[in-house]
Amino acid sequence: MLARRNPQxxxxxxxxxxxxxxxxxxxxxTQILDTAGTFLSVNDRDxxxxxxxxxxxxxxxxxxxxxxxxxxxxxxxxxxxxxxxxLDIAKSSASKGESLLDTIANLSAMHADMFVVRHSESGxxxxxxxxxxxxxxxxxxxxxxxxxxxxxxxxMYTIRHYKKSFQExxxxxxxxxxxxxxxxxxxxxxxxxxxxxxRAVGPKTLVPGDLREMGVRVCHDMTEGVKDADVxxxxxxxxxxxxxxxxxxxxxxxxSYGLTEAKLALxxxxxxxxxxxxxxxxxxxxxxxxDGSHSVILPQVTFGIAVRMAVMSILAGNDA
Amino acid sequence: MKxxxxxxxVVDPASGRDEAADVAVAAGRIVxxxxxxxxxxxxxxxxxxxxxxxxxxxxxAARLREPGPGMLESELAAAAAGGVxxxxxxxxTDPPLDEPGLVDMLKFRARKxxxxxxxxxxxxxxxxxxxxxxxxxxxxxxxxxxxxxxxxAIHDNLTLMRAMQYASTCGFAVWLRPQDASLSGGVAASGAxxxxxxxxxxxxxxxxxxxHTILELMRQTGARVHLCRLSSAAGVELVRRAKAEGLxxxxxxxxxxxxxxxxxxxxxxxxxxxxxxxxxGQDRDALRAGLADGTLDALVSDxxxxxxxxxxxxxxxxxxxxxxxxxxxxxALKWGADAGLPLAQALARVTSAPxxxxxxxxxxxxxxxxxxxxxGVADICVFDPDAEWLVTADALRSQGKxxxxxxxxxxxxxxxxxxxxxxxxxxxxxxxxxxxxx
Numbered sequence: 127m128l129a130r131r132n133p134q135x136x137x138x139x140x141x142x143x144x145x146x147x148x149x150x151x152x153x154x155x156t157q158i159l160d161t162a163g164t165f166l167s168v169n170d171r172d173x174x175x176x177x178x179x180x181x182x183x184x185x186x187x188x189x190x191x192x193x194x195x196x197x198x199x200x201x202x203x204x205x206x207x208x209x210x211x212x213l214d215i216a217k218s219s220a221s222k223g224e225s226l227l228d229t230i231a232n233l234s235a236m237h238a239d240m241f242v243v244r245h246s247e248s249g250x251x252x253x254x255x256x257x258x259x260x261x262x263x264x265x266x267x268x269x270x271x272x273x274x275x276x277x278x279x280x281x282m283y284t285i286r287h288y289k290k291s292f293q294e295x296x297x298x299x300x301x302x303x304x305x306x307x308x309x310x311x312x313x314x315x316x317x318x319x320x321x322x323x324x325r326a327v328g329p330k331t332l333v334p335g336d337l338r339e340m341g342v343r344v345c346h347d348m349t350e351g352v353k354d355a356d357v358x359x360x361x362x363x364x365x366x367x368x369x370x371x372x373x374x375x376x377x378x379x380x381x382s383y384g385l386t387e388a389k390l391a392l393x394x395x396x397x398x399x400x401x402x403x404x405x406x407x408x409x410x411x412x413x414x415x416x417d418g419s420h421s422v423i424l425p426q427v428t429f430g431i432a433v434r435m436a437v438m439s440i441l442a443g444n445d446a
Numbered sequence: 447m448k449x450x451x452x453x454x455x456v457v458d459p460a461s462g463r464d465e466a467a468d469v470a471v472a473a474g475r476i477v478x479x480x481x482x483x484x485x486x487x488x489x490x491x492x493x494x495x496x497x498x499x500x501x502x503x504x505x506x507a508a509r510l511r512e513p514g515p516g517m518l519e520s521e522l523a524a525a526a527a528g529g530v531x532x533x534x535x536x537x538x539t540d541p542p543l544d545e546p547g548l549v550d551m552l553k554f555r556a557r558k559x560x561x562x563x564x565x566x567x568x569x570x571x572x573x574x575x576x577x578x579x580x581x582x583x584x585x586x587x588x589x590x591x592x593x594x595x596x597x598x599a600i601h602d603n604l605t606l607m608r609a610m611q612y613a614s615t616c617g618f619a620v621w622l623r624p625q626d627a628s629l630s631g632g633v634a635a636s637g638a639x640x641x642x643x644x645x646x647x648x649x650x651x652x653x654x655x656x657x658h659t660i661l662e663l664m665r666q667t668g669a670r671v672h673l674c675r676l677s678s679a680a681g682v683e684l685v686r687r688a689k690a691e692g693l694x695x696x697x698x699x700x701x702x703x704x705x706x707x708x709x710x711x712x713x714x715x716x717x718x719x720x721x722x723x724x725x726x727g728q729d730r731d732a733l734r735a736g737l738a739d740g741t742l743d744a745l746v747s748d749x750x751x752x753x754x755x756x757x758x759x760x761x762x763x764x765x766x767x768x769x770x771x772x773x774x775x776x777x778a779l780k781w782g783a784d785a786g787l788p789l790a791q792a793l794a795r796v797t798s799a800p801x802x803x804x805x806x807x808x809x810x811x812x813x814x815x816x817x818x819x820x821x822g823v824a825d826i827c828v829f830d831p832d833a834e835w836l837v838t839a840d841a842l843r844s845q846g847k848x849x850x851x852x853x854x855x856x857x858x859x860x861x862x863x864x865x866x867x868x869x870x871x872x873x874x875x876x877x878x879x880x881x882x883x884x
Binding site: 245249250 | 636637638640641642643644645646713714716755758759760761762763
């Protein structure tokens with residue numbers, strides 16, 4: 127049953143696409159985090175380049191705009207010496223009516239080696255991975271609400287950097303979880319790496335009870351959600367959710383679930399505060415917390431480059 | 447044309463007959479079952495040794511996309527190959543079946559192909575816009591057997607109530623798929639799978655709220671309603687209670703919801719993108735039990751041929767629906783075998799029971815369609831119950847090649863293979879006589 131085999135792994139269990147954290151063994155995650163550690167020093171050198179992807183072409187296919195994420199992938203690929211081609215498909219072929227798979231066939235014919243895909247539909251990278259040439263690797267850079275695996279991995283790198291081990295941690299993920307691909311990838315990564323206590327915190331409109339089946343504790347109360355947490359991951363509240371049927375207002379959300387110094391004080395004294403960015407100051411997080419001593423939001427960005435370098439270099443070394 | 451079907455096992459769910467017998471057919475009718483007159487001189491003899499001789503299947507939901515892209519010939523060939531001799535087609539064609547001329551044309555074209563009897567549902571409202579009633583009497587005279595919104599929403603409860611009042615005035619059945627429009631925007635059933643995959647959900651409440659509304663309006667209006675494509679355990683329970691109450695209600699379930707659940711979506715397999723969406727295992731189990739105990743009257747193919755361009759898309763963008771006419775028999779048999787039911791009971795859900803749903807709308811045909819009776823119409827399906835097959839695009843005559851039961855998706859082995867299909871005493875399909883396929 128072809129469709130049921132995890133399409134991210136080859137017959138030897140090696141990573142050939144990165145589509146989701148779900149279904150990846152702990153050893154693969156650890157391999158990526160360890161490899162990222164070795165790349166971190168590259169970023170501190172005067173000549174920030176290693177030749178691992180020399181002669182390879184990495185295509186950034188962004189069906190949904192995101193300058194930020196695209197830039198981090200571009201930097202990572204360039205530091206690996208790859209040729210990087212950025213395609214803002216939201217503005218070109220898709221608007222001319224070309225189908226997704228026609229676009230992929232065309233780009234494959236240009237001898238791409240890797241597609242970094244951002245798409246507004248959950249699962250779109252799976253379709254691409256199923257239909258691209260066998261030597262092409264697909265990296266999911268965010269699909270709908272489904273997954274953002276490199277963000278999940280850089281979050282894990284950050285947690286491991288500050289907390290050393292995953293085995294005893296309490297991690298709170300706060301905010302708009304139902305629409306968040308970051309939250310899903312974090313949850314899969316945390317459960318795979320053995321974190322015993324994961325809390326999903328937010329109102330019922332944004333935190334569905336079904337999340338329990340992913341191995342998390344659902345908390346609708348912020349005090350309970352952040353109490354004694356080692357790690358607090360705040361999610362971005364998208365503008366379009368700030369009013370309407372999901373939430374009455376950004377202000378009311380901040381009162382209940384915004385991370386303030388008072389709420390942070392309920393967590394462990396050495397708790398770290400994370401956020402995938404870009405942050406909404408005064409909506410999900412108070413500026414004093416975002417800029418405070420517990421915040422590791424900027425180190426996350428730095429680690430993100432190394433993690434994306436690790437993912438691309440590992441994929442390039444594995445054959446379908 | 448006289449045809450003698452010899453050496454088969456005749457199974458007629460309506461009468462309970464299950465015995466080895468020959469069947470003689472002449473002038474479009476069954477002239478004898480068992481005691482074939484010695485002077486009967488057939489033009490053709492079908493050897494049905496090892497096969498079951500059953501009534502032709504009656505499918506209460508098959509889209510032929512006519513009027514539309516012009517698939518009538520291939521889809522009626524698919525019906526014949528699937529042993530389906532009568533089918534009901536929903537009105538969501540392009541344009542919708544909202545005026546008698548369109549229905550006349552459809553019936554005329556289908557008659558010319560003489561592969562299957564066609565029973566169209568008329569649109570309940572103009573252009574299916576859910577606002578203005580169609581001319582139901584004229585549409586019925588043209589051949590419509592009931593009225594439906596198909597997948598389209600009705601504008602509001604007042605319009606639905608008026609439609610049900612008017613239909614019941616004339617004695618017409620209203621066919622409704624219970625779905626609350628505002629809760630039906632998702633692409634998968636709400637639940638752990640949709641949450642994990644990040645797919646927008648359709649809650650069970652979409653079905654149950656609509657059911658409560660329909661049932662209450664039935665009490666108010668006295669309308670006779672057929673509920674299309676139940677999908678949830680809670681929905682089955684509401685239908686069970688409404689039937690116990692005595693409401694004039696029938697219901698069906700699709701082959702997809704009967705055999706699959708949301709877990710089968712796997713890695714975003716767009717062939718699993720269906721309406722209603724596949725729900726959880728407990729819902730599937732309740733649907734299977736409901737079909738066995740008669741809460742659900744009929745099993746339908748919900749046949750919807752969809753081209754590659756509309757399916758080779760991300761899950762949420764793929765057009766919902768699946769091919770099904772050629773799978774209906776096998777999936778009825780599979781359900782029956784899984785549930786440990788006698789063959790006749792499984793076949794009843796695709797023969798005599800759907801005919802009862804159609805009721806008086808069939809006219810004189812109602813006395814013999816979906817059953818095997820001497821003097822009745824010779825709509826017959828001869829199938830080999832022991833043959834197994836795998837669903838592949840090449841094996842299907844329908845232009846719709848996408849189905850969740852594709853060997854590459856579920857890998858499910860299909861029990862039972864149609865050998866011959868007779869419609870009104872004429873061979874509409876014969877496996878042996880099929881030309882080699884390129």
